Amino acid sequence: MGVVEELAIRLDEAQQAGKAISQLTATTELDVDTGYQIQAALVARRIQRGELMVGLKLGLTSQAKMTQMGVREVIWGRLTDAMRIPDGGTVEVGRYVHPRVEPEVAFLLTGEPGPFGSAVRAVAPALELIDSRYANFRFTLPDVVADNTSAAGFVLGPWQPVPDGLDNLGVLLEVDGRVVETGSTAAILGDPRRALAQGTHLAARAGVRLAAGWVFLAGAATAAVPLAPGSHVRAVVEGLGTASLKASE
């Protein structure tokens, strides 16, 4: 077995057990390209178990996170149907390592290449559940890429027609009805439409073509907050509506 497959198995088992592991780079020297190979092998294992690819997500789309990680390029990960949480649904916190939630904007893709207007059929408010499989949520860039950019789950609110402007919609993250984070879609690369352009480009580089009906999570509009058992979390996006989930033990 190659080293890529071996490391993918380590991450896959950590995700299934909900148990943290140490960073892959603690024992193996990795670059970002190898990180993406591990991610592809990791998700291939999930597909073999019967999961379906349903879309892509971007990470490190905010200036703050890019500065924190010392990078200039966004990263991308894969979404499967098993990660989908129904709007208003419940997730068991115990199944994850140390889950966090962040409010996002999601696009429903037409599968057509080209400008935003023809590539996107609808827009929805969304919550992303992220869960690093690494201890203390600490990682290097190759580590987080290998770990499918911490993807763990997502909630989509109702699909809406694409609004005229997407570049400065107010975004709130509410926990138990209290506003805990405020932001704007401008936090997503200045405009979430740029996220789709960059995501399309990066995925194409890896030979992945965006398909009709896929979901694209453009990136976080605020900082992420830890998901506490018993809490109710809601993303509110100006003009688009809400997406919510409930956390159980």
Place this chain on the structure above:
Amino acid sequence: MSVEQAVAALREAYRTGVPCPPLRGALLAEGDVETAYAVQRAMLAGWVAGGRRPVGAKVGLTSAAVQRQLGVDQPDFGTLLADLAVPDGDQTSMTGLLQPRVEAEVAFVLGADLPHEQVTSVDVIRATDHLLPAIEIADSRVAGWDISIVDTVADNASSGRYVLGTRPVRLADVDLRLCGMVLEHAGEPVSVGAGAACLGNPLHAVAWLAGTLARAGSPLRAGDLVLSGALGPMVPVTPGAAYVARISGLGSVRVCFAGEG
């Protein structure tokens, strides 16, 4: 005694452009907000005696994060002067600014007095003539922005200058809680937020201010301008830079800073 000394320290900082050490401890008792407002009033009296024109007020410390940082559970206020307004899009000199920071806010322009000591959001809605997008250029006369509540209150709530948009918008046409805010420098967002970042809703900040000023005997009047508080984090000003603030539903406003020297 301490009021006069604090006033002297602040005046010296304004005159020389050199920030003073924190006022708390040496000149003002930690937590003595009342005396700090006495300093603010004495400073204002001097400005008015010198012919400067008050045009309204600003609310400060409106974000939960800033309140936690300063260990307070309520906002503060300062007075806006006509000569500190920078026209939309103009270049403003760095001279007279010590350590400026910019933030985007919703400006309220009142069409009626708000005389009551107990104020509801209905009073504010009825009294609001229109809204404008605004950039506040906050500044501190205290070295390194090392401020406590008494430092910033004495220092006119860390006021500097302000820039107002020129296209009035009706209150009914803006979602003040959900409106997105982005402050851009060279096309890149340097601060983002939403209406709810200001005390849950900028309207609440104005209601707090109206009641507080009425109780202090100087209520808000028709025609007054209110800067209601930041919708996102403050950003230190880079000399030579231009900043554009956009608030969803309110439009945009911009300011340029002259290069140093």
